[in-house]
Amino acid sequence: MQSSPLTPGDPAAARADGGRTGRVPRAEREQQMLDAAVLVFSRRGFHHANMDEIAELSGVSKPMVYAYLGTKEELFIACLRRESARLVSGLAAAADPTLPPDQQLWRGLKGFFEFVGAHRDGWSVLYRQARTQQPFSAEISRMREAVVEVITDRLDGALRQEGRQVKPDDLTAMALTLVGASESLADWLADHPDEDPGRTATRLMNAVWLGADQLMRGSTWRPPTP
Template sequence: MPRAVREQQMLDAAVRTFGQRGYRAASMDEIADLAGVSKPLVYLYLNSKEDLFTACIRREAQALTAAVRAGAHPGLPADRQLWEGLRAFFTHTAQNPDGWAVLHLQARTHGEPFAAEVRTMRAEIVAFVTQLILVAAREAHRDPSPAEREVAGLAEALVGAAESLAAWANATPGVSAKQAAATMMNFAWAGLGNLMEGRSWAAPKS
């Protein structure tokens, strides 16, 4: 059996095991068994548990960002792009729960080589959202364009809200990807709209 195929089988088994058991609790034995190969072969192809986990994170991160970008076509208006991106995100996470668990839970929880990997992916998504917000600001002829830090914070909040809703949608029966995306839009777009118009909530002086 060709190496590339075997490797994908191993990564499949690893994502499933890491996603369900966690990085430390997953054993190379179990992964090799699930992949239907012997342990030395896993080491031959993927070097070490650390490298294997990193490979899982990379593959799943790639798949997720690809899905989101594929949803949001550059030509559309900003709100439509956001809407499509969110739908793609919720759909992908619902269909790849183990991959999502690896990215959202496991990779961030197990320290440095891995957290960085996820930060990179997350930064990419946050950058995508940020740019969307700036496009929207331009579309609304907002002048001057909003402060960078403010936009960064909003993008973070938006992504965090989406992540949280993904978990909620997965756990709550009867909530579809589309509904989750609609909730996100309702929640976020108005707040962003206010930003466009330069209004903001007035913090009390306390």
């Protein structure tokens, strides 16, 4: 199991700062470090990632990384937070609560898959790891629960508008289905570079909005023409 440098050739060129050296303001340095860390954690996995490589890729010495972003675990969590913040802000913008539920769902899914597609080796890899590596499960659970809650709220809201109601646990199950299915297809998307994120979102809409039964009867859900 050999491990090769993430970027071959000239080490200066490999640095995330493009070789830039010397005094750099803290905020900027931190971003460079996070960039490097996301890259290394994604490629190697949390445990096989080593701080030396992250430091080198940031164009800084190890003590700087510790000084700015703390221990390895804290660094990983910082990565997770930055990436998830990016995702969440994207989704929030996409899924306008005033839209009808299928439109909300569609936009949310589309936003999600587009994000995943654009960060193929960043977000989803970190996320998957975090879900199973013990010290991060708490962090991740919180994120996941937040998402599940948003979804149940939106579904519930839509139902109430029509005077209907569904038992909370069923709503939760629906939300978990959505989240799980999305994760599953996100993995698939990450492995199929030619697949268009929008198409993936459509597929999932078909599956979860119509349901297998309808789907098998020949119904098809189509994205609204923009």
